Amino acid sequence: MISVVILGAGNVATHLFKGFRKADNVSVIQWFNRSLSSISSYKNEVDITDDLSKLKDADIYILAISDDAISNLSSQLPFENKLVVHTSGSVSVYDIDMKHKRGVLYPLQTFSKEANLDFKNVPICIETIDKKSYPLLKEVALSTGSPTKKVNSDQRRVLHLAAVFVNNFTNQLYRIGHEITESEGAEFDVLKPLILETAKKIQDISPYMAQTGPAKRNDKKTLKKHLKLLDNNTQHKAIYELLTASIQQTHGRKKL
Template sequence: MIKIVIIGSGNVAQHLIMAFAKSKEIVVSQVFSRRKETINHLIDSKKITADFNDLAEADLYIISVSDDAISEVSSQLAFENRLVVHTSGSVAIDSLDSKNRKGVFYPLQTFSKNKAVDFSTIPICLESENESDYELLEKVAQSISKNTYKINGDQRKSLHVAAVFVNNFVNHLYHIGNEICIENKVSFDVLKPLILETANKVLSLSPKDAQTGPAIRNDKHTIEAHLDFLTNENQATLYKLLTQSIQKNGKEL
């Protein structure tokens, strides 16, 4: 069995705890959390510590905290020459303290509280300083996911930026669409089949080939009608920018 210590108790940490609990090859021997109550329902309270000096010996230590805290947390670890990784998509591997062997264990997915995910479908991007550590990370990743990738720091950063576009920004556009529906007394549920079909299309088509709508058709009449309808300045500005970006195929505006 591979022994793992998870440092953190946020969304990603909690989903990792649940995923590893289903693995026959991994045991989460300990979790570091300053608030036991956040993970008491996931792991025996005897395995939870709030003291860095009490961290158990393990094969792998996964730091799953906010990006800004990764460097500080890694510097507080009281041991040396053990494998320590973080789960961030944007933080460099060198942000980890050099007294330990370093790596990255980045599950590329959006995680929300009380929303279960199928970890077997989640891509896990891996990075390490040496091959033997990578082999361990790969074994750990493959115990919970069917999709593992060897990714360097620049590639991981590019994926993280791309993920912000396809996830965070898209979700914000859902929010704007929902606001427009509410303002006009229409149920957002009417749009949900369209949302699902749009997402499903890019599983078989390139995003460029899947693009539809007035912008790609250069339907000026419809575009102007939409802009006349949008009295919210922020919504109108976003509409114009996105229309221009579609028409220029994402090139410089």
């Protein structure tokens, strides 16, 4: 049985705790948070504490805390030579104090606290400094039901950057779609099946192959009509122009 201590009380910490509950070979023996009230509802399931000096001996300590707090908290841990990992996409593994064995468990998914998460849809990217820690981290990640992927620092960094493009930026395009449709009293809901189909399509074919539309076809009449509709919103117009140019560069068309 692998013993784990979770530190932090955010979405990732909470989902990991729930994920490990179902695991046969991993046991969360303690949950630490600066403020006990955020985790007190779990006190009958697990030992909770807000006191670093009372941390139990465990195989792995998971810092599921905000990026800026990782370095500091890792130095304050009152032990050394234990495996300490963070869960961030963008923080260096070397931000963890060098007195520890260091690693990263980066779950690549969008988390909201309420929704129940199926870990089979949450790839966990694993990075370690010393090779010996890798099998243990992999076993811990797999125990939640997640697929795992071994990455190096550069790969984790670009995955986090790419995640911003396909998640945050994509969601902002949905938002702009919402604003545009509402401006004429049309319903955003009508676009929802298209949004889902666009995401489903690239599960099987590459985004390159999946591309369609006026930018790819260089359909100048439609491009012109759209730009005219966007005349009252400089920012939306700039986004239209830039992404059209990007599509045309990818597909070998001349610029707009």
